[in-house]
Amino acid sequence: METARLAKPSGDGLFMAEAADSRIVALPAIVDLDALDFVRDGLIEAVELGAVRVDASQVERVSTNALFMLVSAAETAKRNSVGFEISGASAPIKAAIDRLGLAHAFSGLMKG
Numbered sequence: 001m002e003t004a005r006l007a008k009p010s011g012d013g014l015f016m017a018e019a020a021d022s023r024i025v026a027l028p029a030i031v032d033l034d035a036l037d038f039v040r041d042g043l044i045e046a047v048e049l050g051a052v053r054v055d056a057s058q059v060e061r062v063s064t065n066a067l068f069m070l071v072s073a074a075e076t077a078k079r080n081s082v083g084f085e086i087s088g089a090s091a092p093i094k095a096a097i098d099r100l101g102l103a104h105a106f107s108g109l110m111k112g
Contacts, residue, residue, distance in 0.1 A: 023053070026055040027039065027054060028058070036066060043073040047077050048080075052082070053086075054084075062093050067093075
């Protein structure tokens with residue numbers, strides 16, 4: 001799928017792109033407490049614009065708070081009647097979800 005970059009802030013690795021049917025938010029390699037505010041702001045902006053696909057393929061480390069933030073963003077998208085999915089989740093993010101017992105919360109969100 002072709003995407004066009006909308007924004008790429010310097011240094012944090014997060015970027016947003018627009019696809020025909022959704023906004024793509026690519027998570028940075030390290031989604032820790034230092035990255036939460038920026039990732040949250042990107043997710044809020046994307047959900048306000050419509051359907052969101054979160055690309056989690058490059059995540060090497062993720063905090064518990066970041067996982068809960070993704071669940072919260074999905075709930076917000078649902079309340080706004082827009083789609084929300086997480087695609088290409090890396091092994092570290094899958095392991096963190098399993099280790100924290102959050103598989104049920106993420107089961108309907110994970111694609112590919």
